[in-house]
Amino acid sequence: MSTRAVCEAAGVQQPVLYRLFGDKDGLLAATVDHVWDQYLGMKRAAAKSEDPLRDIRAGWDSHTAFALAHPHAYTLMVSPGLRAVPEAAAEAMRILREDLDRLAAQGRLRVAPETAARMIMSANTGVSLSLITRPGLYPDTSLSTLVRDAIHAAILAGPATPADPAGDARAAAVTTLLASVGDLTPEPFTAAESALFGEWLTRIPAADPAERPSPAEDLKDRTTS
Amino acid sequence: MSTRAVCEAAGVQQPVLYRLFGDKDGLLAATVDHVWDQYLGMKRAAAKSEDPLRDIRAGWDSHTAFALAHPHAYTLMVSPGLRAVPEAAAEAMRILREDLDRLAAQGRLRVAPETAARMIMSANTGVSLSLITRPGLYPDTSLSTLVRDAIHAAILAGPATPADPAGDARAAAVTTLLASVGDLTPEPFTAAESALFGEWLTRIPAADPAERPSPAEDLKDRTTS
DNA sequence: CCCCCGCGTTATCGTCGATAACACGGGGGT
DNA sequence: ACCCCCGTGTTATCGACGATAACGCGGGGG
Numbered sequence: 001m002s003t004r005a006v007c008e009a010a011g012v013q014q015p016v017l018y019r020l021f022g023d024k025d026g027l028l029a030a031t032v033d034h035v036w037d038q039y040l041g042m043k044r045a046a047a048k049s050e051d052p053l054r055d056i057r058a059g060w061d062s063h064t065a066f067a068l069a070h071p072h073a074y075t076l077m078v079s080p081g082l083r084a085v086p087e088a089a090a091e092a093m094r095i096l097r098e099d100l101d102r103l104a105a106q107g108r109l110r111v112a113p114e115t116a117a118r119m120i121m122s123a124n125t126g127v128s129l130s131l132i133t134r135p136g137l138y139p140d141t142s143l144s145t146l147v148r149d150a151i152h153a154a155i156l157a158g159p160a161t162p163a164d165p166a167g168d169a170r171a172a173a174v175t176t177l178l179a180s181v182g183d184l185t186p187e188p189f190t191a192a193e194s195a196l197f198g199e200w201l202t203r204i205p206a207a208d209p210a211e212r213p214s215p216a217e218d219l220k221d222r223t224t225s
Numbered sequence: 226m227s228t229r230a231v232c233e234a235a236g237v238q239q240p241v242l243y244r245l246f247g248d249k250d251g252l253l254a255a256t257v258d259h260v261w262d263q264y265l266g267m268k269r270a271a272a273k274s275e276d277p278l279r280d281i282r283a284g285w286d287s288h289t290a291f292a293l294a295h296p297h298a299y300t301l302m303v304s305p306g307l308r309a310v311p312e313a314a315a316e317a318m319r320i321l322r323e324d325l326d327r328l329a330a331q332g333r334l335r336v337a338p339e340t341a342a343r344m345i346m347s348a349n350t351g352v353s354l355s356l357i358t359r360p361g362l363y364p365d366t367s368l369s370t371l372v373r374d375a376i377h378a379a380i381l382a383g384p385a386t387p388a389d390p391a392g393d394a395r396a397a398a399v400t401t402l403l404a405s406v407g408d409l410t411p412e413p414f415t416a417a418e419s420a421l422f423g424e425w426l427t428r429i430p431a432a433d434p435a436e437r438p439s440p441a442e443d444l445k446d447r448t449t450s
Numbered sequence: 451c452c453c454c455c456g457c458g459t460t461a462t463c464g465t466c467g468a469t470a471a472c473a474c475g476g477g478g479g480t
Numbered sequence: 481a482c483c484c485c486c487g488t489g490t491t492a493t494c495g496a497c498g499a500t501a502a503c504g505c506g507g508g509g510g
Binding site: 075078079080086089090093111115118119121122123124125126127129130131132133134136137138140143146147149150151153154155170171173174175177178179184188189193197200203204205 | 300303304305311314315318326329330332334335336337338340343344346347348349350351352354355356357358359361362363365368371372374375376378379380382395398399402409413414418422425428429430
């Protein structure tokens with residue numbers, strides 16, 4: 001990317017760019033600020049429900065959806081390249097912390113809101129960046145929901161393993177057998193039997209689907225592209 | 226960073242750089258490859274214990290420590306800027322997945338090893354990057370441990386199956402699934418499928434501990450690959 | 451002994467980031 | 481009405497950078 005190219009695209013000459021933004025880094029910084037403004041605008045416009053946990057979940061999903069909808073802008077936003085953009089990032093952290101404060105006021109938080117906010121934000125950016133920059137390694141966007149619920153379960157108070165133990169044990173049994181299905185070929189299973197057996201194993205639901213939040217909620221059209 | 230500067234620092238002229246690396250991106254790519262080699266070398270040299278969970282925890286901590294020790298190299302490594310480096314990243318994921326496979330073979334994993342590996346890797350890079358690039362927002366390194374345990378708690382099977390360190394997680398998984406095969410009919414299995422599925426389950430022998438690779442073999446196998 | 455090719459050099463081109471100097475044009479004080 | 485003045489945009493230019501062409505040297509094989 002060259003300043004000449006963006007000036008030609010904007011229909012002006014170079015000096016106006018340097019008058020407006022100082023230098024090239026200034027232009028990049030202004031762009032990043034603009035992306036942060038869009039992000040924060042979406043965050044501030046999010047309607048709040050009476051259940052802070054629901055809002056926090058929606059906040060995570062909207063974060064991931066924003067990243068997937070604007071991958072280049074998002075990588076710029078969280079990229080460490082340019083001069084500091086701490087203000088917008090701190091504001092995002094503050095918005096998240098407000099929801100966490102509400103959760104803490106209800107006695108449902110196990111850790112300090114600041115700590116919970118840092119856990120959520122860092123994990124969320126990590127998942128989003130991975131989904132964007134390594135789609136070959138992370139082909140499934142449901143990863144976002146999995147990590148989200150993992151972090152939320154860790155910061156929430158209450159029973160350590162609230163999920164039903166029956167479905168939990170079943171899921172563990174499925175993964176155990178899936179891990180060892182290779183050792184079962186060619187004895188006692190033929191290759192075809194192992195293939196079908198593995199296929200059936202993946203069809204076993206993990207637990208009662210009504211209990212846990214649906215991961216099928218589409219992340220796509222949560223933001224305006 | 227200019228090619229002239231690195232050539233002067235190396236005591237050579239520009240054309241040797243272009244002969245060796247093609248162009249500037251080639252030099253950057255070679256640097257990134259070198260960093261990945263260091264990372265993978267550390268990962269491969271890590272001694273494996275008899276407890277895969279301990280190894281996975283140590284792997285997370287060494288990942289974070291590597292990032293904190295070489296922040297610039299790490300940001301280069303995970304930065305999406307240059308041409309693809311999928312091979313080293315895939316190898317890192319494979320190394321992690323080997324530990325997770327061992328965990329799954331012991332019946333202690335709730336999700337598929339691939340899924341668990343992606344959850345761990347994405348969250349770990351997210352935490353490491355946050356600690357590096359936003360030290361003002363993430364002043365405490367213990368964030369890494371918190372997120373680590375959150376992810377691990379989410380992928381680990383519940384406190385069920387406390388015994389069976391010796392090896393019969395497979396048999397336990399078989400009995401678990403046998404007990405719940407009735408709940409799987411008529412969905413997602415037809416009666417005939419459930420019948421065959423149950424029959425196959427009974428054909429699975431108890432795991433033979435000698436069949437599993439020993440940690441020493443594991444290590445040798447890794448270093449040769 | 452000479453040839454040849456891997457390796458390094460000097461010299462140069464086009465482009466880029468950044469700035470100096472200048473040109474236009476409309477609003478406010480007298 | 482006049483002129484001053486500054487905000488805005490232009491042309492011209494500089495130094496540095498990425499990249500390449502052309503050349504030179506030196507040691508191993510026919």
